[in-house]
Amino acid sequence: GAVVSQHPSRVICKSGTSVKIECRSLDFQATTMFWYRQFPKQSLMLMATSNEGSKATYEQGVEKDKFLINHASLTLSTLTVTSAHPEDSSFYICSATRNSNQPQHFGDGTRLSIL
Amino acid sequence: AQTVTQSQPEMSVQEAETVTLSCTYDTSENNYYLFWYKQPPSRQMILVIRQEAYKQQNATENRFSVNFQKAAKSFSLKISDSQLGDTAMYFCAFMNPNSGNTPLVFGKGTRLSVIA
Numbered sequence: 001g002a003v004v005s006q007h008p009s010r011v012i013c014k015s016g017t018s019v020k021i022e023c024r025s026l027d028f029q030a031t032t033m034f035w036y037r038q039f040p041k042q043s044l045m046l047m048a049t050s051n052e053g054s055k056a057t058y059e060q061g062v063e064k065d066k067f068l069i070n071h072a073s074l075t076l077s078t079l080t081v082t083s084a085h086p087e088d089s090s091f092y093i094c095s096a097t098r099n100s101n102q103p104q105h106f107g108d109g110t111r112l113s114i115l
Numbered sequence: 116a117q118t119v120t121q122s123q124p125e126m127s128v129q130e131a132e133t134v135t136l137s138c139t140y141d142t143s144e145n146n147y148y149l150f151w152y153k154q155p156p157s158r159q160m161i162l163v164i165r166q167e168a169y170k171q172q173n174a175t176e177n178r179f180s181v182n183f184q185k186a187a188k189s190f191s192l193k194i195s196d197s198q199l200g201d202t203a204m205y206f207c208a209f210m211n212p213n214s215g216n217t218p219l220v221f222g223k224g225t226r227l228s229v230i231a
Protein backbone atom coordinates (compact mmCIF):
# COMPACT_ATOMS: atom_id res chain seq x y z
CA GLY A 1 0.00 0.00 0.00
CA ALA A 2 0.90 3.65 -0.28
CA VAL A 3 3.36 4.86 2.31
CA VAL A 4 4.07 8.35 3.56
CA SER A 5 7.24 8.93 5.54
CA GLN A 6 7.52 11.83 7.97
CA HIS A 7 10.74 12.89 9.68
CA PRO A 8 11.76 13.53 12.32
CA SER A 9 9.35 11.73 14.61
CA ARG A 10 10.44 13.66 17.68
CA VAL A 11 12.15 17.02 18.12
CA ILE A 12 13.17 18.74 21.32
CA CYS A 13 14.88 22.09 20.92
CA LYS A 14 15.43 25.46 22.46
CA SER A 15 13.19 28.46 21.95
CA GLY A 16 14.20 30.49 18.91
CA THR A 17 15.32 27.49 16.87
CA SER A 18 13.86 26.80 13.45
CA VAL A 19 12.70 23.24 12.86
CA LYS A 20 12.14 21.55 9.52
CA ILE A 21 9.77 18.60 9.14
CA GLU A 22 9.76 16.49 5.99
CA CYS A 23 6.89 14.60 4.47
CA ARG A 24 7.67 12.15 1.67
CA SER A 25 5.41 9.96 -0.42
CA LEU A 26 7.48 6.84 -1.00
CA ASP A 27 5.64 4.99 -3.74
CA PHE A 28 3.33 7.47 -5.42
CA GLN A 29 3.33 11.00 -6.74
CA ALA A 30 1.50 13.28 -4.36
CA THR A 31 0.01 16.22 -6.18
CA THR A 32 -1.27 17.56 -2.89
CA MET A 33 -0.04 17.31 0.67
CA PHE A 34 -1.78 18.57 3.76
CA TRP A 35 -0.31 19.69 7.07
CA TYR A 36 -2.26 19.26 10.29
CA ARG A 37 -1.64 20.17 13.89
CA GLN A 38 -3.05 18.19 16.78
CA PHE A 39 -3.21 19.28 20.41
CA PRO A 40 -3.53 16.64 23.14
CA LYS A 41 -6.90 14.91 23.19
CA GLN A 42 -8.15 17.01 20.30
CA SER A 43 -8.86 16.44 16.64
CA LEU A 44 -6.61 17.27 13.72
CA MET A 45 -6.64 20.91 12.72
CA LEU A 46 -5.77 21.71 9.11
CA MET A 47 -2.93 24.21 8.85
CA ALA A 48 -2.33 24.39 5.12
CA THR A 49 -2.76 22.72 1.76
CA SER A 50 0.37 22.27 -0.29
CA ASN A 51 0.23 21.72 -4.04
CA GLU A 52 3.37 20.78 -5.94
CA GLY A 53 4.98 23.73 -7.61
CA SER A 54 2.76 26.40 -6.15
CA LYS A 55 2.39 28.39 -2.95
CA ALA A 56 0.66 26.74 -0.05
CA THR A 57 -2.84 27.76 0.95
CA TYR A 58 -3.01 28.53 4.65
CA GLU A 59 -6.04 28.23 6.87
CA GLN A 60 -7.32 31.27 8.68
CA GLY A 61 -5.29 32.02 11.77
CA VAL A 62 -2.18 30.15 10.64
CA GLU A 63 0.81 32.47 10.22
CA LYS A 64 2.47 31.73 6.88
CA ASP A 65 5.68 33.47 7.95
CA LYS A 66 5.84 31.29 11.04
CA PHE A 67 5.01 28.02 9.29
CA LEU A 68 6.84 27.92 5.98
CA ILE A 69 5.69 25.22 3.60
CA ASN A 70 7.54 24.10 0.50
CA HIS A 71 6.35 21.47 -1.98
CA ALA A 72 9.13 21.47 -4.54
CA SER A 73 8.55 17.97 -5.92
CA LEU A 74 5.76 15.44 -6.28
CA THR A 75 7.20 13.37 -3.46
CA LEU A 76 8.34 15.90 -0.88
CA SER A 77 6.78 18.66 1.16
CA THR A 78 8.47 20.40 4.07
CA LEU A 79 7.11 22.39 6.99
CA THR A 80 9.53 24.74 8.71
CA VAL A 81 8.55 26.18 12.07
CA THR A 82 10.58 29.38 12.21
CA SER A 83 11.88 30.82 15.48
CA ALA A 84 9.88 28.26 17.43
CA HIS A 85 8.50 29.13 20.86
CA PRO A 86 6.96 26.92 23.57
CA GLU A 87 3.44 27.62 22.28
CA ASP A 88 4.43 25.96 18.99
CA SER A 89 4.90 22.68 20.85
CA SER A 90 2.45 20.23 19.35
CA PHE A 91 1.99 17.14 17.22
CA TYR A 92 2.31 17.87 13.51
CA ILE A 93 1.13 15.38 10.92
CA CYS A 94 1.11 15.40 7.14
CA SER A 95 -0.98 13.55 4.62
CA ALA A 96 -0.58 13.04 0.89
CA THR A 97 -2.88 12.18 -1.95
CA ARG A 98 -2.57 11.37 -5.64
CA ASN A 99 -5.93 12.80 -6.59
CA SER A 100 -9.35 13.57 -5.20
CA ASN A 101 -10.62 10.03 -5.76
CA GLN A 102 -7.88 8.39 -3.74
CA PRO A 103 -7.73 8.23 0.06
CA GLN A 104 -5.21 10.37 1.87
CA HIS A 105 -2.26 8.62 3.43
CA PHE A 106 -0.82 9.95 6.64
CA GLY A 107 2.73 10.20 7.91
CA ASP A 108 3.43 9.00 11.43
CA GLY A 109 3.61 12.55 12.77
CA THR A 110 6.22 14.70 14.49
CA ARG A 111 6.09 15.51 18.17
CA LEU A 112 7.66 18.95 18.59
CA SER A 113 8.68 20.18 22.03
CA ILE A 114 10.12 23.66 22.42
CA LEU A 115 11.87 24.32 25.72
CA ALA B 116 -18.94 24.44 4.54
CA GLN B 117 -19.03 20.85 5.60
CA THR B 118 -19.12 19.87 9.25
CA VAL B 119 -18.70 16.54 10.99
CA THR B 120 -20.13 15.83 14.43
CA GLN B 121 -19.19 13.03 16.76
CA SER B 122 -21.43 13.31 19.78
CA GLN B 123 -19.73 10.66 21.94
CA PRO B 124 -16.43 11.94 23.39
CA GLU B 125 -15.75 8.65 25.14
CA MET B 126 -17.08 5.11 25.00
CA SER B 127 -16.14 1.78 26.47
CA VAL B 128 -16.95 -1.78 25.53
CA GLN B 129 -16.21 -5.21 26.93
CA GLU B 130 -13.85 -7.37 24.98
CA ALA B 131 -15.67 -9.52 22.37
CA GLU B 132 -18.75 -7.30 22.49
CA THR B 133 -20.05 -4.98 19.78
CA VAL B 134 -19.93 -1.19 19.90
CA THR B 135 -21.28 1.51 17.60
CA LEU B 136 -19.72 4.94 17.22
CA SER B 137 -21.94 7.65 15.84
CA CYS B 138 -21.17 10.34 13.30
CA THR B 139 -23.33 12.89 11.54
CA TYR B 140 -22.31 15.40 8.93
CA ASP B 141 -23.68 18.32 7.05
CA THR B 142 -23.15 19.02 3.37
CA SER B 143 -25.00 20.22 0.32
CA GLU B 144 -22.95 17.99 -1.96
CA ASN B 145 -24.37 14.83 -3.49
CA ASN B 146 -21.07 13.13 -4.22
CA TYR B 147 -18.53 12.79 -1.42
CA TYR B 148 -16.49 10.34 0.61
CA LEU B 149 -16.73 9.41 4.27
CA PHE B 150 -14.04 7.78 6.34
CA TRP B 151 -13.34 6.38 9.76
CA TYR B 152 -9.77 6.72 10.99
CA LYS B 153 -8.28 5.06 14.06
CA GLN B 154 -5.56 6.80 16.08
CA PRO B 155 -3.98 4.52 18.71
CA PRO B 156 -1.68 5.86 21.44
CA SER B 157 1.18 5.78 18.92
CA ARG B 158 -0.76 8.60 17.17
CA GLN B 159 -0.56 7.00 13.73
CA MET B 160 -3.64 7.73 11.62
CA ILE B 161 -4.94 4.42 10.34
CA LEU B 162 -7.70 4.24 7.75
CA VAL B 163 -10.36 1.85 9.03
CA ILE B 164 -13.05 2.11 6.39
CA ARG B 165 -14.20 4.29 3.52
CA GLN B 166 -17.61 4.88 1.98
CA GLU B 167 -18.50 6.51 -1.32
CA ALA B 168 -21.74 8.45 -1.06
CA TYR B 169 -23.05 7.18 -4.40
CA LYS B 170 -22.87 3.58 -3.17
CA GLN B 171 -25.93 2.43 -1.29
CA GLN B 172 -24.23 -0.67 0.05
CA ASN B 173 -22.62 -0.20 3.43
CA ALA B 174 -18.85 -0.68 3.45
CA THR B 175 -17.40 -3.57 5.47
CA GLU B 176 -13.84 -4.42 6.47
CA ASN B 177 -13.61 -7.58 8.54
CA ARG B 178 -14.95 -6.69 12.02
CA PHE B 179 -15.66 -3.10 11.02
CA SER B 180 -18.82 -2.04 9.21
CA VAL B 181 -20.71 1.17 8.69
CA ASN B 182 -24.35 2.14 8.67
CA PHE B 183 -24.53 4.85 6.03
CA GLN B 184 -27.82 6.73 5.95
CA LYS B 185 -27.43 9.37 3.25
CA ALA B 186 -30.77 11.06 3.73
CA ALA B 187 -30.16 11.38 7.45
CA LYS B 188 -26.49 12.30 6.88
CA SER B 189 -25.43 9.67 9.33
CA PHE B 190 -22.36 7.44 9.15
CA SER B 191 -21.93 5.19 12.19
CA LEU B 192 -19.15 2.66 12.71
CA LYS B 193 -19.85 -0.75 14.17
CA ILE B 194 -17.01 -2.75 15.66
CA SER B 195 -17.84 -6.39 16.22
CA ASP B 196 -15.97 -8.79 18.50
CA SER B 197 -14.05 -5.89 20.06
CA GLN B 198 -10.40 -6.54 20.81
CA LEU B 199 -8.02 -4.83 23.22
CA GLY B 200 -6.10 -3.50 20.23
CA ASP B 201 -9.17 -1.56 19.14
CA THR B 202 -8.57 0.86 22.02
CA ALA B 203 -7.92 4.20 20.30
CA MET B 204 -9.34 7.53 19.23
CA TYR B 205 -11.70 7.16 16.30
CA PHE B 206 -12.24 10.05 13.92
CA CYS B 207 -15.03 10.35 11.39
CA ALA B 208 -14.03 12.37 8.33
CA PHE B 209 -15.63 13.87 5.23
CA MET B 210 -14.07 14.67 1.91
CA ASN B 211 -15.51 16.57 -1.05
CA PRO B 212 -13.80 15.41 -4.26
CA ASN B 213 -15.68 17.82 -6.46
CA SER B 214 -13.25 20.70 -6.08
CA GLY B 215 -9.94 18.98 -6.68
CA ASN B 216 -7.74 17.74 -3.87
CA THR B 217 -9.50 19.00 -0.79
CA PRO B 218 -8.58 18.24 2.81
CA LEU B 219 -10.42 15.92 5.12
CA VAL B 220 -12.88 17.49 7.53
CA PHE B 221 -12.64 15.68 10.85
CA GLY B 222 -15.03 15.27 13.73
CA LYS B 223 -13.76 15.82 17.25
CA GLY B 224 -13.23 12.12 17.80
CA THR B 225 -14.48 9.39 20.10
CA ARG B 226 -12.11 7.78 22.57
CA LEU B 227 -12.89 4.06 22.68
CA SER B 228 -11.67 1.86 25.50
CA VAL B 229 -11.95 -1.91 25.18
CA ILE B 230 -12.07 -3.53 28.60
CA ALA B 231 -10.82 -7.03 29.30
